[in-house]
Amino acid sequence: MRLLDWLQALRGDTRGQGMLEYAIIGGIIIVGAVAVLSALSGNLNRIFTQISTTLGQY
DSSP: OOHHHHHHHHHHOOTTHHHHHHHHHHHHHHHHHHHHHHHHHHHHHHHHHHHHHHHHTO
16 A cells, blocks of 8 residues: 555544644633642632631630
């Protein structure tokens, strides 16, 4: 089989395309979640510290 024939056959093969799309979407969601949680981590730490300090007074 020549390389050109193989590449043309590969181009028409769509098996696994849906799984790849779901993997890409999942990766984007994970990267977004990590970015949001990293941005909020300082504020969340401050809020929980304030709650702990307030509860420690009682």
